[in-house]
Amino acid sequence: MPAAPVVEALDLVKTYPGGRGRPDVRALDGLTLSIPGGTVHGLLGPNGAGKSTTTRVLTTLARATSGVARVGGRDVVRDADAVRRSIGYVSQGTGADPLLSPRENLVMAARFRGLSRAASSDRAAALVDRFGLAEAADRGAGKLSGGTRRKLDVALGLVGTPQVLFLDEPTTGLDPEARAAMWAEIRRLAGEDALTVVLTTHYLEEADRLADGITIVDRGRVVAFGSPDALKATLEGDTLTVDLVEPTPDLVRSAVASITALRDVVVHVEGPTGRLVARTADGPAVVGPVIAALQAAGVRHGAVAVSRPSLDDVYLRHAGRSWTSADVASREVAR
Numbered sequence: 001m002p003a004a005p006v007v008e009a010l011d012l013v014k015t016y017p018g019g020r021g022r023p024d025v026r027a028l029d030g031l032t033l034s035i036p037g038g039t040v041h042g043l044l045g046p047n048g049a050g051k052s053t054t055t056r057v058l059t060t061l062a063r064a065t066s067g068v069a070r071v072g073g074r075d076v077v078r079d080a081d082a083v084r085r086s087i088g089y090v091s092q093g094t095g096a097d098p099l100l101s102p103r104e105n106l107v108m109a110a111r112f113r114g115l116s117r118a119a120s121s122d123r124a125a126a127l128v129d130r131f132g133l134a135e136a137a138d139r140g141a142g143k144l145s146g147g148t149r150r151k152l153d154v155a156l157g158l159v160g161t162p163q164v165l166f167l168d169e170p171t172t173g174l175d176p177e178a179r180a181a182m183w184a185e186i187r188r189l190a191g192e193d194a195l196t197v198v199l200t201t202h203y204l205e206e207a208d209r210l211a212d213g214i215t216i217v218d219r220g221r222v223v224a225f226g227s228p229d230a231l232k233a234t235l236e237g238d239t240l241t242v243d244l245v246e247p248t249p250d251l252v253r254s255a256v257a258s259i260t261a262l263r264d265v266v267v268h269v270e271g272p273t274g275r276l277v278a279r280t281a282d283g284p285a286v287v288g289p290v291i292a293a294l295q296a297a298g299v300r301h302g303a304v305a306v307s308r309p310s311l312d313d314v315y316l317r318h319a320g321r322s323w324t325s326a327d328v329a330s331r332e333v334a335r
C-alpha cells in the first residue's frame with residue numbers, strides 16, 4: 001500500500017482582488033496535489049503559475065478561498081499552529097539578518113521557536129556543522145557569498161526540526177557551482193533525515209535532477225504529476241535531428257520519401273538551412289537507415305543527434321505552450 005501523503009491539497013481555489021476595477025485574479029483554480037513523505041517534490045511552473053500561492057496556503061501564510069489542504073494530516077486552517085510547528089519554510093528572499101552572524105541568526109531563530117538558551121546554542125552548532133558553515137559562522141551574514149547565504153536560509157528553515165521543509169526557489173540567483181552544492185544538500189536532507197522537501201522551481205533541470213516527484217502547475221491548475229522519468233516516458237519516442245549541408249529541395253524530397261517509408265518514423269525538414277527532424281520510438285535504431293537514405297538521395301549532412309524526451313517536451317504536451325516562453329525568459333533577464 002502506498003504511504004499516506006504528508007502534504008495534500010484538494011481543489012484549492014485562491015482569488016486575489018484585482019483592484020482599481022480590474023477583474024479578480026484566480027491564482028489557484030482547483031489545484032489538487034498529493035506528496036508522499038520522505039521525498040523531494042518539485043512544484044514546477046512558469047512565472048505566475050501559482051506555485052508561491054500554493055506554498056503560502058500550505059504553510060498557513062495565506063488562506064485559500066475554497067478547498068482543503070493538509071500537512072502531516074493536519075488541516076492548514078483549523079490546525080494552523082500545529083502545522084506551523086511541523087514545517088520549515090524558506091522563502092525566495094533571505095530570512096537571515098545581515099547584521100548578525102550565521103550562528104547568531106540560528107540561535108535567534110531557535111529562541112523564537114521556544115528553545116532554551118543552551119538548547120538554541122546546541123541546535124545552532126549542529127546546523128553550522130551540518131551545513132559546513134563553520135568558517136563563516138561568526139562573520140556578518142551580509143558578507144556571505146550567495147551560495148553560503150542560501151545554505152544559511154535552509155539551515156534556518158531546519159531550526160525547528162520540521163517534518164516538511166518548503167523551499168521557494170532555493171537556487172534562483174546562484175551560480176552553477178553553488179546551485180549544484182545546494183542540490184546535493186537537498187538530496188542529502190531527504191535521504192538522511194527522512195524529511196519531506198517541497199520545492200518550487202521554474203528550472204526544468206532542477207526538477208529533473210532533484211525531484212522524486214513533480215507537480216507541473218500552469219494557470220493555477222495541475223497539468224501533470226509523476227516522477228520525471230514517468231512523465232517523460234508518457235511521451236513516447238525520440239527525436240533524431242540531422243543538419244543538412246546545402247540541401248537541394250528535389251534531392252531532400254526524395255530522401256524524405258524513403259525515410260517516410262521506414263517503419264515508425266515521422267519526418268519533416270525545418271529551418272532555412274535545412275534540418276531534418278525525425279520522431280521515432282527508438283532513435284538510435286534509425287540513425288543508420290536515415291543516413292543511408294540521405295546518402296542514396298545525394299544529400300550531404302553535418303551533425304547528427306538523438307535526443308530523448310525532456311521535461312520541456314512534457315510541459316509542451318500538457319500546458320500547450322513551450323517552457324521557454326517569453327515570461328520565463330524576461331524573468332531571467334530581470335534578475
Ligand SMILES: Nc1ncnc2c1ncn2[C@@H]1O[C@H](COP(=O)(O)OP(=O)(O)OP(=O)(O)O)[C@@H](O)[C@H]1O
Pocket residue numbers: 016017025026027045046047048049050051052053054202
Ligand atoms: N497578493 C497578490 N495580489 C494579487 N495578485 C497576486 C498576489 N499574489 C500573486 N498574485 C497573482 O497570482 C498569480 C499566481 O502568482 P504566484 O506568485 O503564486 O505564481 P508563481 O508560480 O509562484 O510565480 P513566481 O514564479 O513569479 O513566484 C499571478 O497572476 C500573480 O500575479
